[in-house]
Amino acid sequence: MAAGGRASGRPAKKKGPAKGTGGQKRRSLEGKGATPPAHMRHWFKDKSREERIAREAKGGAGRQPARQRRSEDAPxxxxxxxxxxxxxxxxxxxxxxxxxxxxxxxxxxxxxxxxxxxxxxxxxxxxxxxxxxxxxxxxxxxxxxxxPAYDYAHPDELVTLAADAAEVPLIVALDGVTDPRNLGAIARSATAFGAHGMLIPSRRSAGVTGGAWKTSAGTLANLRVARAANLTAALREYREAGLFVVGLDGEGDVEIGDVSLFTEPLVVVVGSEGKGLSRLVREQCDALARIPMQAAAESLNAGVAAGVTLYEVARHRRG
The missing domain is CATH 3.30.1330.30 (Ribosomal protein L30/S12)
Incomplete structure (x- = not known):
């Protein structure tokens, strides 16, 4: 064997990629270019979602998981x-x-x-x-x-209750009252002054919850509460059935002591403290009554306003 030479019978290796590799080994060392943005990576959303779920399960690094909405059928x-x-x-x-x-x-x-x-x-x-x-x-x-979850009545059932008792119907409707404590307080006054039931909308309104039961001091057990998908439509149907609708409004055109409709089949509508009666509900009212107060006094909350008005209704009917 010559010095510096190769063993006889063994062919010299050729430069370049091995046969059959297509040069893949060399190209594998080359970069694949810039990383695509997140929205172009099909795995990105799923991965970030899994990480978020894992963080929420552990407390979320200082962030609390979103509170689940209570089911209507929950106790x-x-x-x-x-x-x-x-x-x-x-x-x-x-x-x-x-x-x-x-x-x-x-x-x-x-x-x-x-x-x-x-x-x-x-x-x-x-x-x-x-x-x-x-x-x-x-x-x-x-x-x-x-x-258990409250079993709401149909609005027509409240009129039937008055008819069965051979009494002039008196129903209290709530428009935009979202505090369960106010609902409970109004139920307490409604029971004390002989109302046949209470009507609430199914959306954007307080319901018969534990807080309402607590404030009502148990009177909700003796007062039926109906729920309407559309309060305005329910009031219109009451009017078509012969009931009058009186709304409480701080700028009403008549004082509650002078309302002549209190002895008639009646629906008293109580609005929220902040916004009062909504426009569509106001349009369904036969009268808008106000509670007279001294100029320095603040407006009454929904529970107190309902109590004062229902007392006036009872006083008119006794007279």
Whole structure:
């Protein structure tokens, strides 16, 4: 073998890609160009979604996951020793009574437990953390009452209730009242002054929730609440059935003490504190009544305005 030469019989290797590779090994070392933007990467959205879900499951690095909307069929909870006992004494339909572990009993707790046993309501001992979750952080004082989702009536049923009692119909309608506590307070006044029911719209309105039950002090057990898909249409149908509609308005053209329609079949419409009656509802009113107040006084909230007006209705009907 010559110095610096190759072994005899072995061919020298040729420069360039090996046969059959097509030069892929060399091209694999070459860059693939700039990374495409996110919207052109088909995997980007799915990957970012998976990462977001994982963050939310762990608490989201300081961000809380979106709160799920309560189903209309989900049960409600009344918390607090006085509200629970009042609701049970009023016969509010209930499915379970939750009592905190190692709770110091007083007369209200003992009476609630006794009523639950007599009425066959399930009694459950739970932690305070669970009570916090059930009542969504409201003050529960170690006790909460579970009530089923409210079974709303049809608007026509309220007129039927008055006819069955051989009385002049009196219905309270709420327009834009979104605070359940106001709904409960109005229900309390409506029951006290002989209303046959309450009408609420199905959207953008408070419903019969645990907060409403609590404020009503159990009176919602004796007052039917109807719900309409369209409040304006429901008021129009009431008028066609022979009822008059009186709306409460701070700039109404007549004082409530001078309304002549209070002795007739009647619907009293209460608006929200901020916006009052909506334009379409105002157009369905036979009269707009105002509550006279001193110039320095602030406007009344929906619950107080409803109570004052319903008292006037009752006074006119007695007279």
């Amino acid at each position: 409600e909870y009344i918390g607090g020793r006085n509200p629970v006992l009042e609701a049970m004494l009023a016969g509010v339909p209930a499915s379970a009574l939750y009592v905190a572990q190692r709770l110091e009993n007083d007369d209200r707790v003992r009476d609630s437990i006794k009523i639950a046993a007599e009425q066959g309501i399930a009694l459950l001992e739970v932690s305070r953390d669970k009570l916090d979750r059930l009542t969504e952080g409201a003050v529960h004082q170690g006790i909460a009452l579970q009530i």
